[in-house]
Structures are given as C-alpha cells and as structure tokens.
Amino acid sequence: MKRPGEQGFTLLETLVAFVILTLSLGLVLQIVSLSTRTSIRVADQHQALQLAQNLIDYELAQRQLEALSRSGETEQMRWESEVETYLFPDQELIINDSLQPYRISVSVFWSDNPEQSLTLSTVRLQRQ
Amino acid sequence: MNRPLLVRGFTLLELLIALLLMSLIAVLVGAGFQLTARSWESVDQRSQALAEAANIKHFLRQRFSRIADERIESTEEGALVQAFLGLEQGVLFTGWMRSINGDDRTAWIYIRFEEDAESGGQLMLQTAPFDRADEVDWQALLSELQSGDYPTYSLLQRSFETVQFSYLEQHDSNREEWHEQWYDRYELPRLVRIRFKPEAASAVWQELVVVPQEYSYGIRNPA
Numbered sequence: 001m002k003r004p005g006e007q008g009f010t011l012l013e014t015l016v017a018f019v020i021l022t023l024s025l026g027l028v029l030q031i032v033s034l035s036t037r038t039s040i041r042v043a044d045q046h047q048a049l050q051l052a053q054n055l056i057d058y059e060l061a062q063r064q065l066e067a068l069s070r071s072g073e074t075e076q077m078r079w080e081s082e083v084e085t086y087l088f089p090d091q092e093l094i095i096n097d098s099l100q101p102y103r104i105s106v107s108v109f110w111s112d113n114p115e116q117s118l119t120l121s122t123v124r125l126q127r128q
Numbered sequence: 129m130n131r132p133l134l135v136r137g138f139t140l141l142e143l144l145i146a147l148l149l150m151s152l153i154a155v156l157v158g159a160g161f162q163l164t165a166r167s168w169e170s171v172d173q174r175s176q177a178l179a180e181a182a183n184i185k186h187f188l189r190q191r192f193s194r195i196a197d198e199r200i201e202s203t204e205e206g207a208l209v210q211a212f213l214g215l216e217q218g219v220l221f222t223g224w225m226r227s228i229n230g231d232d233r234t235a236w237i238y239i240r241f242e243e244d245a246e247s248g249g250q251l252m253l254q255t256a257p258f259d260r261a262d263e264v265d266w267q268a269l270l271s272e273l274q275s276g277d278y279p280t281y282s283l284l285q286r287s288f289e290t291v292q293f294s295y296l297e298q299h300d301s302n303r304e305e306w307h308e309q310w311y312d313r314y315e316l317p318r319l320v321r322i323r324f325k326p327e328a329a330s331a332v333w334q335e336l337v338v339v340p341q342e343y344s345y346g347i348r349n350p351a
Contacts, residue, residue, distance in 0.1 A: 054337035
C-alpha cells in the first residue's frame, strides 16, 4: 500500500487527535467556569460580611446592653442579631460581679444552594 | 515515471465527511472559546470592582472607627465641643496619622465627596495639622482646607453620583434619629453612615455603618 520510507497519519488518526484536543479544551473551559463560580461566591461572602459588620456596629453603638434579638432582610440576604448575657468560663470564681458581660452575635444567611451563613460575635461589658 | 500501481488515496466521500466533522468541531470549539472569553472578562471586571470597593470600605471603616476623642473650642459655641464636623457630603474629624519620622500624632482628617465636571464626583482625603489649643472657626477651617495649602488625595479613581454621610443620635434605647449634619456637639455621633451611589449600577457599593471605638469598647452604664 505504501511506498517504502513514506509514512503519514491516516485520516482516522487525525480525527482521533482532533477529538482528544477538543476534550482537553473542554477541560480548560470547565476550570474557567469553576473559577467564575468561585468569584461569585467571594462576592456574596463579601456582601454578607459587610452587612454583618454594619449590623454588629449598630448593636455596639447602643448606649445600654440588654438581652434582645432582631432580625430582618435585605434584597438577597436574611439576618439575625442577638444580644444575650454571657458567662465567662471561670466567672463564678470571681467575687466582684459588678460587671455583666453580654455576648453580641450577628448571623447573615443567603441562599447559594446549600444555604450559606456567616456569623460575627463579640463580648462587651456593662456595669450592674 | 516509476509510480507504484497500488498507492491509494482517500475517496472524495471520505474526505468530505472528514472535513465536515472537523469543521463542526472547530465551530463548536470557537463558539465555546468566545463565550468563555466574554464571561471571563466580565468576571474579571466584577472582581476588580469588588476588590476596589473592599479596599476603600476597609480604609473608611478603620478611619471612622478610630476617630480620636478630641475637644476643641468652637468660636460659635464658645465652649469645648467635639472636634467633629459632619456634613452631608463630607466629614472633618481627628485621628492618628503616622508622620514620616515614624511618630503618631493627631491630625485633622477631611474626607469628602467632591463634584468635578471632568471626572465626575470623587471621594477625596485631606489631612492637616491639629492643635487642641486652637480656637476653631469651622467655616474658616474649611476654607483653609479648600484653599489647597494641604495636599489632597483622591481616594478612588472612580466616579460616584453621590456619596452621602449621616450621623446617628440616640436619645435612649428606643428613640434614635439620623442627622445630615453634626457639629458643635458635646459627643460624637453613635454611628456614621456612608451611602454610595456609583455612576454605573453596582452591587458592591452597599452602605457602610461604623461605630466610633470610644462607644464600641467602652463599658456601658446601666440606664
């Protein structure tokens, strides 16, 4: 069939090579789409963090601390903030109990299948 | 010519089918690439906008949470008032600045929104030396700052339609009020709120609410 010393690809080989090339390109595209999804997630998380910081700053600005909970919604997110009395691990041992610690925590939830959430919390003191 | 008899090429039909297959695949790959390139670009733009907004907000949050608790004598009030002038489109307050030789000192910090016919509205930052012995005339101080003796920095090369500042007053735990101005007061606002309105709609510029650290870390007194 062939002249001696002359060798090329057959049509079939070329086609197979082409298919392999296409598949590997598909893999590259998949990586791109993954990174796109990741950056959308980062944007959502950043938005949630901003919201949580705003909310916790609102609680920290209050003149008095009292146990309460608030909740609300923005366009894409739902939030809950809670202030409750808090007990430090060894607090019973301390005789001076003129200071009452309160724990302030803010959670933000957003749907991203599965639902994502982010919580910030801190402790502040109030004189009795 | 010494041509062997048995050399056989493709038939026309085989060649046509092969070409058709290859071009189909090529078209698919090309379309996929175009789509990818476009979405990649828009994702890149969005994440750059996000990074920019995050940086600026981080800076503003730091600055506003670290407002120094300084008092000055205001010419108008004739009494010691908080060194804080809050306007609808700008805030003048005191804070720590690191000087070139490395020591921290209190300085006036003026952050304002400035409209510019050429580049649109921008957020500007200005600092000036602070002396607590000075009697302060807010008008005079503002025009001194605007005269350009102190360097002005543009915080962000992005134009906003508006940037609005407001200040929270809290009478008691159930009654609070947002003000558009805050000066000649005896205490700092409980919260400073900044609302951005960028020229192009963007999801990354939500409002910013900051509590001064004096309130944040202080021990609360009972009602």
